[in-house]
Amino acid sequence: TIMAGVKEVTNTKSKNIVDVSKILSRGCLMGARGNSGVILSQFFRGLYTEISQIKNGSATIDEFIAALVGGYQMAYRAVMTPVEGTILTVVREAAEAVLRKRNEFKTIEDVMVVYVDEAKKSLENTPELLPVLKQAGVVDSGGAEFIKIIEGMLLALQGEMIPMEEERVVEPGHFAHNIEEAEITFAYCTEFIVKLDEHETFDQENLRNILMNMGDSLVLVQDEDLLKVHIHTNQPGVVITLGQKYGELQTMKVDNMKLQHAGVVESIHNHAHEEKVRVVDFQPVNGERKKEAVIAVCFGDGIKQTFMELGVDYIIDGGQTMNPPTEDFIKAVSAVNADNIIILPNNGNVILTAEQTLDLVEDSNIRVLKTKTIGQGYAAMMVYDTSNEIDDNIEAMSDVVSEVKTGELTYSIRDTEVNGVKIKKDDFIGITGGKIVISDKDRKFAIKALVESILDEDSEILTLFYGKDVTDVEAKEIRDHVQALNEEIEVELISGKQDIYSYIVSVE
Missing domain, CATH: 3.40.50.510 (Phosphotransferase system, mannose-type IIA component)
Structure with missing residues (x-):
């Protein structure tokens, strides 16, 4: 989300704070993904709304604090049912803290130091506000990602610029991404942007009332001729078709959250928890x-x-x-x-x-x-x-x-227990049929156990895609192990050069 906004800002020649904040806000809206992404875009829209009133091209300390307050207020207004213990709480409590201390600041940098510090305190308290976070032993991921953004802003004010090529990956093990499937009533996270045919007469409240009956986590945002919709629903096709009645679809994304949030298995899929430009x-x-x-x-x-x-x-x-x-x-x-x-x-x-x-x-x-x-x-x-x-x-x-029967060998990012299998951080874990069947510190032991759990008397061909972290020698050792189990099985080795998964197994 933030990178979409930054990309738009880098394409403008204007250095005016009003112009830049407007472009950043609209860019974030266009690139917003997920509930937290939309909320973040609205935070920046609130900043722009306040900053747009500045006349001389630069903000005073009071005007900057007012913009931070306007940011959290706009973010809250965008969400139908604000939930505390999320990114919303973090942006609100941090802004309220600097507002209380506004007479203590001498520079914008002073404001940001306190703002970042208060945001971190708020983030650490999110498990006390949201039971699902406390149960999982994590903090809110959206709030954590927001702190990374404002820390970057503070570093820029302090003259410490981070080169783009040095991407910082946020480890997901400490943050909330593992909501139990049973807690998900509406399975599909549905997002789209529509370019409105008649934005001046568009009835946002009418659409909001219709969508409220079709799911939850509804966020509906209009920015001039663009309409951004985020909703969790069981009828994604119907929702998108409804949106098309108001104009032309610009972007669209639908995710099955029951698959996304199936415990540690899907956390592993999302181990590199940063938004990169997809190729x-x-x-x-x-x-x-x-x-x-x-x-x-x-x-x-x-x-x-x-x-x-x-x-x-x-x-x-x-x-x-x-x-x-x-x-x-x-x-x-x-x-x-x-x-x-x-x-x-x-x-x-x-x-x-x-x-x-x-x-x-x-x-x-x-x-x-x-x-x-x-x-x-x-x-x-x-x-x-x-x-x-x-x-x-x-x-x-x-x-x-x-x-065909398939399996994957990857690694765990935290201690947990799934279906009776005890897992330690950095263990290699074998997954087949959507279930973890083995967890061990030794990769070769784990892949051998995974393969043995998949093979049966009818198995004829085993294909092993081995990843970037596996040597040719090790892959051949696993092949020899399989053939020692059953010399009639044909084993094919393919250097897949994939990340995350040390091995991907296919058995026919």
Whole structure:
């Protein structure tokens, strides 16, 4: 969210505080992701609203404090039901603290030092305000991320600039991302921006009243001709269609939170907890329209190369979180220029996003094969035949996906216990069928145990994608171990060069 705003600011030549704050606010709104992202964008919008009243181009201490207060007030107004113990509390309590101490400050830097300090105190208290945080032993992630932003602002005031290439990763183990599935009533976090056809007469309250009956965590924000909607709902398609009645969709994102927040397993998926610019791999395509094409979501240079060699026309780089937005799929569909298109999401979180293209693209016959792992996608491509009709390919690929067994070996970011398996921080953990089956400090022991839990008497082929942290020697040792268990099993080693996962296993 903040990087979207910064990007817009760097593209402007103006140094005027009013202009910069307006551009930052609008950029953050356009790039806002998640509830905290929208709230952050509104914090900056509140800052701009107050700063816009400045006449001489620079803010006094009182005007700057008023802007911080306006920021938290705007953020609260954007949320239908403000929840304490979140980023909202952090921005409010920090602003209220500097407001109380306003007569003690001599410089803006003095204000920011206290503001950052009070924000940190507020963050540490969030578990006392929100039971789910206390139960999980964590603080609010949105508030933690906000503190990183204002710490950066303070460093800039102090003349300590951090080069962009030195990205600081926020470890997620201390923050709240692991809400139990049973606590999630509305499964789909749905966000979109609409460019309003008639923004001057748009009835925001009417839409708000309609959406309130369709979910919770509703945030509805209008900035001139842009409307940003964030809601947790069980009817994402209906909500998005409703939004389209008011104008043209600019961006859209839908996430299945029950999959996102399934305890430590999904925390591992989000280990690199920073927003990076997502890279979409554009492959050259012919000007002539193709009969059929395949699009796959992958990560790791070796894995991507393998999928290309198997016949995939276009790779969407899922990044470490494997969570590309719908717009990436729309670009991919346009790039392959085919009558029939098969999409392999290769991650359970991505399936719904991929399926959004079915409603948004009309000139191609698109089929989403619900592959939930890289291993399933790989097995599907092994039976893909370019000479077959799409229905025949879908049938053959679906059959093999239903039969293949897959697993991943990654590492834990905190101590916990899941399904009776005790896990220590930095343990290597083996996951298959969405469940953790092994946790151990020794990577080779853990991968051997994972493979043994997947193999059965019917297993014939085992494919092992090994990651950046695994040597060729170690991978060959695991291959030899498998063949010692059953010499009839064919083992294929592929250097996937993926992060996060030391091994990805596919067994047919």
